Amino acid sequence: MxxxxxxxxxxxxxxxxxxxxxxxxxxxxxxxxxxxxxxxxxxxxxxxxxxxxxxxxxxxxxxxxxxxxxxxxxxxxxxxxxxxxAKDDSLYPSDPSKRALVDQRLFFDFDIYGAIGKIWYAVIDGKPADQTYVDKVNGGLETWNRMLEGKQWLAGDNITLADYSAALIVSTTQNVPKTEFDPYKYKNIAEWLSRVESSSQNYADEMKVFRDAVQPHLEKIQKRSK
Ligand SMILES: N[C@@H](CCC(=O)N[C@@H](CS)C(=O)NCC(=O)O)C(=O)O
Known part of the structure; x- marks a missing residue:
């Protein structure tokens, strides 16, 4: 003690x-x-x-x-x-087969977030978004939509870390300046995002903190780089 x-x-x-x-x-x-x-x-x-x-x-x-x-x-x-x-392993399963699915989804969103980051930093530097990365992000959205076909959650039968991480990344696409990513045009993604959002007040509250902060952050950076 x-x-x-x-x-x-x-x-x-x-x-x-x-x-x-x-x-x-x-x-x-x-x-x-x-x-x-x-x-x-x-x-x-x-x-x-x-x-x-x-x-x-x-x-x-x-x-x-x-x-x-x-x-x-x-x-x-x-x-x-x-x-x-955590009091149980539902968010990140200890069973190797279940965990492997969560890990795969996490590696996937890590990769797509890398492309979002490249666009983000180029745009705030006053450069145009590189089309290769824009295509990669759009391809990512299409992939998530396919992954969710007939499924409630990205990995297994319950919500996991894979859903929280990917939902955050997918939502972030809407905050990339000077781009027009629209995750809500994909039916499976749109339904899943609202499931994730309503699954936990904690998720919704922290997403609000993020959304409230992101616009002032971009304005601050853009002012500084002028
Ligand atoms: N893959 C990393 C990305 C972390 C990252 O890029 N963080 C940004 C803030 S959103 C940062 O620290 N940037 C500092 C810099 O670019 O010098 C993670 O998921 O933690």
Missing amino acids: LQESAMAPIILYDYDASPPCTLVRIVARLVGVELKKVKLNDVIQEVATTEMTQKNPQRTIPTLDDNGLIIAESRAIAMYLISKY
Whole structure:
């Protein structure tokens, strides 16, 4: 017990307008972990300080510090929080066959988010969106729509981390400036997004935090790059 009382709070280096940080905040709430959030103001500068670089050489947020265990990469953080703190394994199954399906979906959305990031950074730098990445994101939306054919959830019979992660990425496509991605034109995606959104107030609340923050964030960056 002595050990437990010596535990420090779990720290999340966080930014409201960041999709990967939003995933971590959602999952922490889903598993009932209270986070001490350290909110960054200027992400690019602050991830590159000596102190932050020592913690996370990738220089990205989210970065989690659980009593000296430092984890980067939102999906890895989410897997850790569920594996360590969730009361059951429904969000991230321990059965290898079930887990493999969740993992596959997570690797898929990681890849598509990479393309979204490329478009996002080009546009805020005042450059046009590269058509290759635009095609990749549209192809991703078509793939998710096929994955969901006849299914309620992306991996297995219940909602999992795969759904929360992908729903967040799919929703984010609507916030990419100067592009016109429309996930709602795909029937399976539209129905699934509303299922995910209504599955948990935690998801809906953190998505609202993200949506409220993203527009001011873009305006701030665009003003600065003029
Ligand atoms: N794959 C990473 C992506 C993390 C990422 O790119 N985070 C952005 C904020 S949304 C960041 O830290 N950017 C800092 C930079 O570009 O220097 C994850 O899922 O955690």
